[in-house]
Amino acid sequence: MASNTPASEAPFDAFGGGAGPAAPDTEWNPDEGTLRSGGRHRVVKQRSNFARSSTVLGVGVIAAVGAGGLATAQEKPPVAISLPDLPDLPDLNLPAAEDLPGVGELFADDQADQQIQDTIAATGGNPNPLTAATYVTPGTDDASATTRAAQASFTTQNATAEAAPTRAADAGEILRARILQQAEQQQASADAAEKLAAEKAAAEKAAAEAAAAEKAAEEAKAKAEAEAKAKAEAEAKAEAERIAAEKAEAERLAQLAASYSMPLSSYSLSATYMQSGSMWSSGYHTGLDFAAPTGTPLKAVHSGTIKSAGWSGSYGYRVVLELEDGTEVWYAHLSSMTVGAGQTVTTGETIGRVGATGNVTGAHLHMEVHTAGGDGIDPAAWLRSKGLSL
Known part of the structure; x- marks a missing residue:
């Protein structure tokens, strides 16, 4: 709003813009x-x-x-x-x-x-x-x-x-296109980051699985090697034990052989244990026959005590040697006896001589072995158990 009422203006001058003479070359000086x-x-x-x-x-x-x-x-x-x-x-x-x-x-x-x-x-x-x-x-x-x-x-x-x-429309489209492009770029960046993270996680998982598999393979290999080693050691131990047992048995047999002796130095087997025939009253042979000339010396097979020495019917002259474990060794058909009852003898000591007394067909030693309980056993097997060979 104008604050003052405008005053009346002078006539318009097209050239000067104010009141005054109409001529273009004059001046108007207001009072x-x-x-x-x-x-x-x-x-x-x-x-x-x-x-x-x-x-x-x-x-x-x-x-x-x-x-x-x-x-x-x-x-x-x-x-x-x-x-x-x-x-x-x-x-x-x-x-x-x-x-x-x-x-x-x-x-x-x-x-x-x-x-x-x-x-x-x-x-x-x-x-x-x-x-x-x-x-x-x-x-x-x-x-x-x-x-x-x-x-x-x-x-x-x-x-x-x-x-x-x-x-304005073009600017709006350009702005919209730029926004969409920026959104696509951000989405592409996010997808790339997610893909990279997934690939990294997959690589780490594969590496972890490979490491676990390698570790498991190493553990399995170590376990297999340990088992093979243990098996080899067990086999070696068993073999060593077997060898040691055989060696111990050999030593035992050697010791037995050293402490036991064959009854004759020279002989030939003429009848075996439990051999059947009409020559024996029981129908079978109860001992082992060593054929040898009459007068051949007979040896004590082991240290022991003479339980009896004398005539025994069909056995002729017989000597019974009792060992420490109660086993009895019978010597029969002797031509002579060099020991008496109650006498202690040692391994290899002469106790009599080969003869043909009793129920015989020729000169030989009839030998029987009885356990402490009185049962008869195979003399050949017993001699082998003592490390002796026939």
Whole structure:
């Protein structure tokens, strides 16, 4: 709102802009009353082509800048603008635009219109308003160029205003495309990271499984080797024990052989244990016969005590040697006896001689072996058990 009531103004001066003489080359000097009433001081000192060209140039520049501002404003959201209330202005009888010096050419210069269209086409419909205006050197009278520059600015402003919705749509599509591209890139990066993490996890899992398998294989191999070693050691131990047992048995037999002796040094076996035949009253032979010439010395097979020595019916002369474990060895059919009952003898000592007394068919030694319980056993097996060979 205006705060003061405007004072009456002087008649319009087209050249000076204030009240005063209508002639373009005169001055108007307001008095104190005019200034107090709110009048303005307009002084026209000189009118020339330079002043007219400068005026038109200013209009062109303002138009160009305005066009640029409008083009920029088209890209921004609208802003509400409030204007103050203006008082009613009196009819100033302004001249028509076509009658203004230098401005009327804007409506009649066809060549300038063509140049403007060429400028818009060359700049893609969005020329820089500042560069669209033609710079006019001060002091020249190129009003046409200035006019064309101003017209180009206004035309550019209209073209920019018409193209603003399209540019806004294009900018929105570009922004949308960039957002989608960025989202795709982020998704691709996330997928790549996830794939890399999965591959890394798979590689680590495979490595762990390979390490576990290798460890298990090593453990299995070590276990197999340990078992094989233990088996080999057990076998070696068993073999060593077997060898040791055989050696111990051999030593035992050697000791027995050293402590036991064959009853005859030279002989031939003429009848074996449990051999059947009519010559024996029981139907089978109860001992082992060593055939040898009469008078051949008989040896004690082991150290012991003479239990009996004398005649024994069908056995003829017989000597019974009792050993420490109770075993009895019978010597029968002797021709003579060199020991008596209760006598202690040692291994290899002579106890009698071969003969043919009793129930015989020829000279020989009939030998029997009885356990401590009185049961008869095979004399040949007993002699072998003592390390002796027949």
